[in-house]
Amino acid sequence: MGVSGSGKSTVAGDVARRAGLPMIEGDEMHPAGNIAKMSQGIPLTDADREPWLEAIAARIDVWRQAGQQGVITCSSLKRAYRDILRSGHTDVHFVYLKGSYELLLDRMQHRKGHFMPASLLRSQFDTLEEPGPDEATAVSIDQPEAAIVEDALKQLNLG
Ligand SMILES: Nc1ncnc2c1ncn2[C@@H]1O[C@H](COP(=O)(O)OP(=O)(O)OP(=O)(O)O)[C@@H](O)[C@H]1O
Numbered sequence: 540m541g542v543s544g545s546g547k548s549t550v551a552g553d554v555a556r557r558a559g560l561p562m563i564e565g566d567e568m569h570p571a572g573n574i575a576k577m578s579q580g581i582p583l584t585d586a587d588r589e590p591w592l593e594a595i596a597a598r599i600d601v602w603r604q605a606g607q608q609g610v611i612t613c614s615s616l617k618r619a620y621r622d623i624l625r626s627g628h629t630d631v632h633f634v635y636l637k638g639s640y641e642l643l644l645d646r647m648q649h650r651k652g653h654f655m656p657a658s659l660l661r662s663q664f665d666t667l668e669e670p671g672p673d674e675a676t677a678v679s680i681d682q683p684e685a686a687i688v689e690d691a692l693k694q695l696n697l698g
């Protein structure tokens with residue numbers, strides 16, 4: 540979890556590979572209307588995000604029912620969103636990729652070919668309810684990718 544540009548896709552891909560787990564890109568589960576909105580620089584509302592979060596929770600439940608683990612990326616900005624993803628279970632572990640607005644803006648401005656404009660970063664931070672240690676383990680993104688991945692694997696007891 541983390542705001543746009545925090546490295547969810549990058550880190551989740553590495554973590555999944557290292558741990559031998561399947562990985563799903565949460566952004567690919569957005570309804571088309573959500574992608575269209577973000578592409579136009581319009582922030583999503585709670586109502587826009589709800590069906591998307593429900594779809595991700597359902598996908599997690601498929602893994603749960605199969606007795607399998609997996610890695611899935613999702614911004615998960617508010618506690619209420621994380622509640623939807625947990626859906627009352629204690630087996631959903633969040634890794635919060637934490638970084639400053641300035642660092643993220645720089646990364647988003649240098650990223651090519653992504654639908655999310657850097658202009659939406661401010662609203663991502665405005666929406667973000669940072670998870671406390673009761674909800675997630677935070678990993679600083681102000682370090683090389685490999686170090687972030689090591690931290691995440693350790694926090695998840697996968698390393
Ligand atoms: N540790 C890092 N150091 C430097 N650049 C990084 C690091 N991690 C990711 N990046 C770069 O930052 C950008 C954002 O990363 P990425 O696309 O993985 O973020 P994201 O959270 O999945 O974004 P979004 O939610 O918007 O899809 C990419 O260009 C990526 O290459």
Ligand SMILES: O=C(O)[C@H](O)[C@@H](O)[C@H](O)[C@H](O)CO
Nearest residue numbers: 542543544566583614616655
């Ligand atoms: O909750 C949200 O506003 C969205 O999930 C965004 O965070 C994007 O999907 C994603 O991060 C793309 O950049």
